[in-house]
Amino acid sequence: MESIQAIKQRFGIIGNDPKLNRAIEKAIQVAPTDISVLVTGESGVGKESIPKIIHQLSHRKHGKYIAVNCGAIPEGTIDSELFGHEKGAFTGATQTRSGYFEVADGGTIFLDEVGELPLTTQVRLLRVLENGEFIKVGSSKVQKTEVRIVAATNVNMFEAIKKERFREDLYYRLSTIEINLPALRERKDDIHLLFRKFASDFALKYKMPTVKLTDDAVNLLLKYRWNGNIRQLRNVAEQISVLEHNRTINIATLQHYLPNTGNNLPAVVNNSKSESDFSSEREILYKVLFDMKSDLNDLKKLTMELMKNGSASDVQKDNEHLIQKIYGDDKDEDFETTTVEDLEVLSIPQHNDNDDAVTTEIEDKYHFAEEIEEEETLSLQDKELELIKKSLERHNGKRKLAAAELGISERTLYRKIKQYDL
16 A cells, blocks of 8 residues: 555645645545445645555546536436436437446446536436436436446535535445545645745746745745635736745735735625525515605695694694604604794795686695595505515516516515415
8 A cells, every 4th residue: 555655646646734634544444345435625725646646555446437517508418428328318419429437337437526416417426326226318218328427526515405405315435435625724834835836836847936925925825714714825826926026025025925915814704695585674675765765655644734723733643643653752842833834845825816727837736735645555565565576577587687686586586476365
């Protein structure tokens, strides 16, 4: 059995972090078996190295090794890519095609981003793991394959299972052995070592002197969070190697290549809002608006009483509850002696009986003095129905655009359409 150091040199792995060494050790131990392996870790930590180690140290090393990025294949074609299809199985299937599981028979398949697989494909994959059987798209013939499956993901699988995006039984079949690769920020001692390796490689590639970091730049490099992990570090090293004329890089220069250097402290922030949160906020907003409209109707009613009776004191007794609602406890004592003439905004010019109509200018200025309409029935359901109708009309019935405008999911909008029989 090869040593961990020999494996690192063979596969170009840089670093001496204990967690990294433990991951490599587990890969070496599991390689001679046919156990399914799930490699976990953040995006950019180098998960693709583990299945290569497992394949090369197994008895399948002379068989095919196929790496498949499950997240990069469209949902409509992924079954065909993995399991193949028969001629005429769907539009464009002009000939029979072998899938990856058929081609890799006797070898190893690496399913990268396995958490992105559609649920229907997960069912097919589960069958392959259980008994090695699969059926091509458009066929009824069961075929056998004998492959080793190594999967990788950067998503929280338990969260995906909870949200019913990933089958629990498939997870436990894939993760017979789970190998976790640490994030770069957890490998502080390896960061500068990796940067120097990348800088040396790019100097050789672009035929220029190797860049070097000053002590303060090295400290910044170690403190930075590296959300993109090794991939991000490699990109930064390449940018500096190509763009900087001065081959000694200080902290000021390095900062230009590190986004958000001022905020690298870990923080738990949840900016996501559930659909129920938005719905609750919307209902509160509706209630506030309806209360305001109710107050406005009360004010209009009181105004009409003032204009009919000529003095506020005449209507105070009959409308005490309205006055209290509008003015609160701070009602001015002079209210009782207020007359219609004192209320300039409410004064209505005398209409000449000989005139046929009030002029447009007066109508515009004093339109609120017309007879008050009956108060509208204030219903959240009615307003919601009205908003949905208007949004659908505005977008010519396109639910996706209407849902985006209303701030709800397309699924919720579809449910509302069925509820209101639109």
